[in-house]
Amino acid sequence: MLSNSHIAIDFVEGSRLIGAGLSTIGVTGAGIGIGTIFAGFVLGVARNPNLRNVMFAYVLLGFALTEAIALFALMMDFYFFFSKFNFYKHRII
Numbered sequence: 001m002l003s004n005s006h007i008a009i010d011f012v013e014g015s016r017l018i019g020a021g022l023s024t025i026g027v028t029g030a031g032i033g034i035g036t037i038f039a040g041f042v043l044g045v046a047r048n049p050n051l052r053n054v055m056f057a058y059v060l061l062g063f064a065l066t067e068a069i070a071l072f073a074l075m076m077d078f079y080f081f082f083s084k085f086n087f088y089k090h091r092i093i
Contacts, residue, residue, distance in 0.1 A: 020081035026073025033066040 041059045045052050 016080055016083065020077050023073055023077040023080055026076075027070050030066050030070030030073065033069075034063060037062045037066065 037059055041055055044055050
């Protein structure tokens with residue numbers, strides 16, 4: 001028979017894994033953002049090829065900022081996935 005403490009530990013473990021899975025949604029959003037940035041660049045260069053060098057600097061800045069968001073989401077994913085929460089140490093009585 002399972003006691004309440006074992007059920008609570010399983011609940012915390014399951015919640016940790018669900019949080020790790022949900023935090024990968026940010027990586028998907030960053031991929032969509034990067035695709036949108038480069039699609040806008042291609043369209044802009046097709047309309048005015050003379051501004052290619054000026055626009056490319058803005059594209060790199062946008063890519064770097066969008067990729068930073070993806071790295072933060074991935075960092076949170078690793079934090080949730082690899083953290084071990086000791087239920088007995090942090091137990092509130």
